[in-house]
Amino acid sequence: MEAILAFGLLIGLILGGMWVQFAVAGAGLTYIWLLKGFGGWKALGLVSWGAANSFTLAAIPLFVLMAEILLGSGLSTRLYNGVAPFMRRLPGGLLHTNIAGSGIFAAISGGSAPTAAAMSTVALPELSARGYNKRLVAGSLAAGGTLGILIPPSITMIIYATFTETSIARLFAAGLVPGILLALCYMGFIMARVLINPKLAPKTETKASAGDLGRALLDIVPFLMLIVIVLGSIYGGFATPTEAGAVGTVGAILIAALYRKLSWRLLKDALSRTASMSGNILFIVFTSMIFAYATALSGIGEDLVGMLEEANVSRLTFLLIIMVVFAILGCFMEGLGMIAIIVPVIFPALMAMDVNPIWFGVFVVILVELGQLTPPLGVILFVVASSSDEVKVEDVIMGTLPFFLIIVAFMLLLIGVPDIALFLPEFTFG
Amino acid sequence: MQTQSRTGPASAGPIFDVAAWITGAATGLVLVALVSLVCLEALLRGGFNYSLGFAEELTGYGVVFMTFFGAALALRGHAMFQVHFLLDTWPEGTRRWLIRAFVLIALLICVILAWKTKDLTLSSFSRGKFAPTVLRTPLWIPQIMLPAGFSVLAFFLVEQLLLTFRKSEET
Amino acid sequence: DDWTAYTYSSVSTTAAVKGMQRIVDRVAEDTDLTIDLHLGKTLQIASSDITQAVGDGIIDMAADFFFSGSVPIARVLNLPMLIENDEEWAKAYAAMEPTLIDAFAQQGVVLLGGYRYPEQTIFTTFEINSLADLEGHKIRVTSPEQGKFVEMFGGAPITLSGSEVPTSLERGVIEGVLTASAGGAKNWHEFLPYNYRFAVNYGNSMIIANADSFDALSEDTQTKLREIVAEEGPATTAAFLEDEEAQKASQSEAGMTLVDAAEGDSEMAGEKLAPYWESWAEENGPEYVEALATVREAIGK
Ligand code: NA
Ligand code: NA
Numbered sequence A: 001m002e003a004i005l006a007f008g009l010l011i012g013l014i015l016g017g018m019w020v021q022f023a024v025a026g027a028g029l030t031y032i033w034l035l036k037g038f039g040g041w042k043a044l045g046l047v048s049w050g051a052a053n054s055f056t057l058a059a060i061p062l063f064v065l066m067a068e069i070l071l072g073s074g075l076s077t078r079l080y081n082g083v084a085p086f087m088r089r090l091p092g093g094l095l096h097t098n099i100a101g102s103g104i105f106a107a108i109s110g111g112s113a114p115t116a117a118a119m120s121t122v123a124l125p126e127l128s129a130r131g132y133n134k135r136l137v138a139g140s141l142a143a144g145g146t147l148g149i150l151i152p153p154s155i156t157m158i159i160y161a162t163f164t165e166t167s168i169a170r171l172f173a174a175g176l177v178p179g180i181l182l183a184l185c186y187m188g189f190i191m192a193r194v195l196i197n198p199k200l201a202p203k204t205e206t207k208a209s210a211g212d213l214g215r216a217l218l219d220i221v222p223f224l225m226l227i228v229i230v231l232g233s234i235y236g237g238f239a240t241p242t243e244a245g246a247v248g249t250v251g252a253i254l255i256a257a258l259y260r261k262l263s264w265r266l267l268k269d270a271l272s273r274t275a276s277m278s279g280n281i282l283f284i285v286f287t288s289m290i291f292a293y294a295t296a297l298s299g300i301g302e303d304l305v306g307m308l309e310e311a312n313v314s315r316l317t318f319l320l321i322i323m324v325v326f327a328i329l330g331c332f333m334e335g336l337g338m339i340a341i342i343v344p345v346i347f348p349a350l351m352a353m354d355v356n357p358i359w360f361g362v363f364v365v366i367l368v369e370l371g372q373l374t375p376p377l378g379v380i381l382f383v384v385a386s387s388s389d390e391v392k393v394e395d396v397i398m399g400t401l402p403f404f405l406i407i408v409a410f411m412l413l414l415i416g417v418p419d420i421a422l423f424l425p426e427f428t429f430g
Numbered sequence B: 001m002q003t004q005s006r007t008g009p010a011s012a013g014p015i016f017d018v019a020a021w022i023t024g025a026a027t028g029l030v031l032v033a034l035v036s037l038v039c040l041e042a043l044l045r046g047g048f049n050y051s052l053g054f055a056e057e058l059t060g061y062g063v064v065f066m067t068f069f070g071a072a073l074a075l076r077g078h079a080m081f082q083v084h085f086l087l088d089t090w091p092e093g094t095r096r097w098l099i100r101a102f103v104l105i106a107l108l109i110c111v112i113l114a115w116k117t118k119d120l121t122l123s124s125f126s127r128g129k130f131a132p133t134v135l136r137t138p139l140w141i142p143q144i145m146l147p148a149g150f151s152v153l154a155f156f157l158v159e160q161l162l163l164t165f166r167k168s169e170e171t
Numbered sequence C: 001d002d003w004t005a006y007t008y009s010s011v012s013t014t015a016a017v018k019g020m021q022r023i024v025d026r027v028a029e030d031t032d033l034t035i036d037l038h039l040g041k042t043l044q045i046a047s048s049d050i051t052q053a054v055g056d057g058i059i060d061m062a063a064d065f066f067f068s069g070s071v072p073i074a075r076v077l078n079l080p081m082l083i084e085n086d087e088e089w090a091k092a093y094a095a096m097e098p099t100l101i102d103a104f105a106q107q108g109v110v111l112l113g114g115y116r117y118p119e120q121t122i123f124t125t126f127e128i129n130s131l132a133d134l135e136g137h138k139i140r141v142t143s144p145e146q147g148k149f150v151e152m153f154g155g156a157p158i159t160l161s162g163s164e165v166p167t168s169l170e171r172g173v174i175e176g177v178l179t180a181s182a183g184g185a186k187n188w189h190e191f192l193p194y195n196y197r198f199a200v201n202y203g204n205s206m207i208i209a210n211a212d213s214f215d216a217l218s219e220d221t222q223t224k225l226r227e228i229v230a231e232e233g234p235a236t237t238a239a240f241l242e243d244e245e246a247q248k249a250s251q252s253e254a255g256m257t258l259v260d261a262a263e264g265d266s267e268m269a270g271e272k273l274a275p276y277w278e279s280w281a282e283e284n285g286p287e288y289v290e291a292l293a294t295v296r297e298a299i300g301k
Helices: A001-016 A020-036 A038-052 A056-072 A075-087 A095-108 A113-128 A134-149 A155-164 A168-196 A210-235 A244-258 A264-298 A298-311 A314-332 A333-352 A359-371 A379-386 A393-416 A419-429 B002-007 B015-050 B055-076 B092-127 B144-170 C015-030 C047-055 C072-078 C088-106 C144-152 C162-171 C185-191 C211-216 C218-254 C265-284 C288-297
Strands: C002-007 C034-038 C059-066 C107-117 C121-124 C136-140 C154-160 C174-179 C194-201 C204-210 C257-260
Touching: A001 A020, A001 A333, A001 B092, A001 C174, A020 A038, A020 A264, A020 B092, A038 A095, A038 A264, A038 B055, A038 B092, A038 B144, A038 C047, A038 C218, A056 A075, A056 A113, A056 A244, A056 B015, A056 B055, A075 A095, A075 A113, A075 A210, A075 A264, A095 A113, A095 A168, A113 A134, A113 A264, A134 A155, A134 A168, A134 A298, A134 A379, A134 A393, A134 C174, A155 A168, A155 A333, A155 A359, A155 C059, A155 C162, A168 A210, A168 A264, A168 A298, A168 A359, A168 A393, A210 A244, A264 A333, A264 B002, A264 C047, A298 A333, A298 B092, A314 A333, A314 A359, A314 A393, A333 A359, A333 C002, A359 C015, A379 C107, A393 A419, A419 C136, B015 B055, B015 B144, B015 C002, B015 C047, B055 B144, B092 B144, B092 C047, B092 C144, C002 C015, C015 C107, C015 C204, C015 C218, C047 C059, C047 C072, C047 C204, C059 C107, C059 C144, C072 C088, C072 C204, C072 C288, C088 C107, C088 C204, C107 C185, C107 C218, C121 C185, C144 C154, C144 C174, C144 C194, C144 C218, C144 C265, C154 C288, C162 C185, C162 C218, C185 C218, C194 C265, C204 C211, C265 C288
Parallel strands: C002 C034, C002 C059, C136 C154, C136 C174, C194 C257
Antiparallel strands: C059 C204, C107 C204, C121 C174, C121 C194
16 A cells, blocks of 8 residues: 555656656655654665665766767767668668667676666767657667667676576576577567658668778777776776776776767766766765665565465466566666566466576566666666767657567577576586 | 846856866766776776775766756756656646646655665764775765765755746746 | 664575574564564665664664674684584683673673684685795785784785685686685685685684664563574574585585695694784783783683
């Protein structure tokens, strides 16, 4: 009952037009009050401190700053100029770079919010300026972000492994193929959409000469340098995924300097935009943790799982209901909180049903990702929306919807063909 | 008035501009410090087998700062997330009253959170609690950022409230 | 009465959580008190804030492994090389108990009991046969005291967020960790081919309750609760010791090389660290000097 009231208030405030962060905080405070009275609020101090004081969240401002420097220095425009001639024939053109770029970013960062934040900062302004449909652009960016925790390294997988005592190395291996397949599904969808409605993406009729293509290749060089620096720092054992954001920022500054684009003005603007954008994102993560505290306190997650266990259903139904439970909780919780509440409780039941824990890890990671794409509290939706003044949260939600359905379909495929996830770890580790 | 809103975010007076300038400068500095600190840690560790031992701790504090002071900047720059489609359908007068109501609720939330985090800071102070790291930071010091951050947010909310009256005078 | 309890541990199958669960179940059965146990990371309260959360009455009861920022004097029990086996631990803890009860009382907290993890040993990605092999290697530490230990043998102590440890081990950002087989090594063992079975220090967890909540209980319930914790704490320690052996066997079977501590390494390290214990205590204040003296006397060192 309290949950319904709190959730109703949350939706009401957000739809009414209140700032989303304050709507979430207000609903969270009300929720705690409904559960524990005013006395419950005395937890707010420690909960606030525990929610905000986080090393791993530093990846968000760090990666955003890197992207802002790329954007401000014109290096990202150069990148898209360079890639464009090669994507000319592909229906959807540069939209595919969103997916591919997110895939590369996913191999750098440990989370989906930093992935989506960095990619959106660079891609949204560039692609909107080139006349791409902004909803499709936003949707592809939000969907691309989901690759962040599927393609290793992945902090979500590490957390899942900690809860369940499963192998992190196997989980990493298990995420790779589904990550790449999902990326291909996104690309296939983009192509289909654009073939049906060509207005969604601009089409250039001019044919590029060999010289044009050569110059275009040169335009990609600075970005390649950055990728080498950042990926090299991670795979060379120099930086952790979170630290890679700082290494990337310094790398971007150096490359901007190399191309004589560096100026105080550039740095100042990049810092100022990063402060506002990452503050906006961090603050919504913060308020959703307050709401998550209330949700955890209420025990609604355990109740849902308990109902699920009592239902005494088949394996398939069980998995489908888990999808629904995650979808419900995903509407008003952030990802890690969901894993913490649900996974330890259902894990024994899963083992009894003979569900492979590695496979289930991939399944849960995608479910968590899905939760980050569902309104009202989908962090990735807000991340994408925050990267451009011209794109509203509503646009991102509408643009993300088809990708959401693709992910759901992909999960059903994963249930039907578990080897998609299990083939690689079994092949590598036996 | 109009020229001002074209160059920057709408302002309810110079005191808010000054506060925003200071907040902006401080968040910029914290960002620079974050990048430098994290890079330095990676560099020292990878190149010289040396760890500062406090990079993780200070980075966490930096994130706390960015969360609240960055959010304050987002609020002032009209970048804070809002869903507009219902709001835009109301007539101007109703909308203004609705916004005032939202600002007041948000203010109340900030006051509650500032109050409760102030209690936390005092609790940590009286307990003599510190971070069990090489720095042994007394935790009330970084925790002051919480009530301070909510106060700054509240301050800029007041500006938003004042602006709703300003607009009504103009029309 | 209805209590909210919290434990730092998020793994429902670990001895730490099972022990707390037994306490909760037995209390529900034997008394009029019901306890609602939340596992680690479900409530947004940081592990290092648990004692404060209990003291401030946000939660009524907890298992706290990360109390050192709130009750630093308890860290004397975790000093590297001071306590080297189970017998010494028992003696040292008994001698320190009154001091600890007092220190927790000052935080508004009743110390009901606790349990202990098996010894923390050295897990590495490189071959290690003696402490001398630490030279030049990056080892992740979780306290400044452990850092001092690593430093003394030429290693580089690194602090790193727990969630980044596996990736960092895989890529060589760090080359080793200090932990128990039944603790962190359970999660990270596949990145750690070598285990040098050298007991660096012990880690323990306190089972605590909010003083006001505890006082509000009937005398009978208080006694029962104390009794149950007094039984289940040591039972948890025992379960951990058993788990440690099981983990050692399974990790060895999975290909980890377990190396027994080299002859003389322990004496050498003990001698090398003894002056550090004293300087650590002096740095922290007279009550630390006294606590250290109490422990050293109890174990005859
Ligand atoms: Na990743
Ligand atoms: Na969500």
